[in-house]
Amino acid sequence: MSYLNFLLLYLVLPIIIMAFTLPRPLAGRGTSRTRWAIGAICLIAFVYTTPWDNYLVYREVWWYGPERVLGTIYYVPYEEYAFFILQPILTGLLYYHVLGRRPDWADQPLPAWVTPAQIVGALVYAALTAWGVWLLMAGDDSGLYMGLILSWACPVLLGIWIYGGSVIWGLVRGPVAITIGISTAYLWVADWFAISDGIWEISAVYTFGINPFGLPIEEATFFLVTNILVVKGCTLFLAGDLISAQSWVSGDQSKERVGQM
16 A cells, blocks of 8 residues: 555545534634634644654654655655644544533633642653653664654643643543544554555664554554644643633632633
C-alpha cells in the first residue's frame, strides 16, 4: 500500500464520516471558538512538528519506502506533512463527538486555581521532560527516539497543564480520557499496519527494542502524547472564556461567573 492510500483509508475516510455526523451544536456549544479550534491546532502542529520530524528522518530514526511516497520536501514525504494536519482533525472531531454527548460540560462550577491533580500532573510532565533531556544527553543511541519524543512533547504538555490543568481535570476529564484512549488505540493499529506493510520503518538502533504487540514502544508513546496534545489543546481553545485570569477562583465567585455566561 502507498502512503497516500494509507492516509485515505485510515485518516481521510473516518474524518469524512465524523464530519458528516457531528452533533449540533458542535461540542455542545457551537461558538466561534469551536469552529476554529481544530484549525488552530492543525497550524500549531504543522509548524511545531515539521523541523522535528525532518530531523528524525535525517538521523534515520525512521524512514519510508521511496516507492511508497509521491515525493519529499527536505527529508520528509508530502504525505507525512499531510499527516501533521490530518491527525489533529481526526482526534479533534472525535473529541467533538464525545463532548457533544455532554453539552453541559461548560456549565459546571470552575475549579480552584491550584488543585492536587494540577500539581501531580505538572510534576509528571516535568519528570518526563527531564527524562527525555537526559536520554538525549546520555549519548546512548537506543534512547534517541524516546528522548526526542519526550523532550519535544512534554514541555508543551507541562505548559498546558500548568495553565489549564484545573479546568481540564475539573470539567472534562472524562471526555478527554475517552477521546485520548479511542484515538490512540486506533492510531496504534494503523501504525502497526503501516510498519508491517513497509510503508515506513523504525530504526532498531535508536529504539529500546521493546515492541508490545509488534509496535515499538516509542511509536506507541508518540501517538499517545500527540493525541494528548491535540485534545488538551482543543480544550483550552473551547474553554478560553472559562480560564481567563478573572475565572481562576473557587466557590461562590466561580459559580457567579459561570451563571453570567
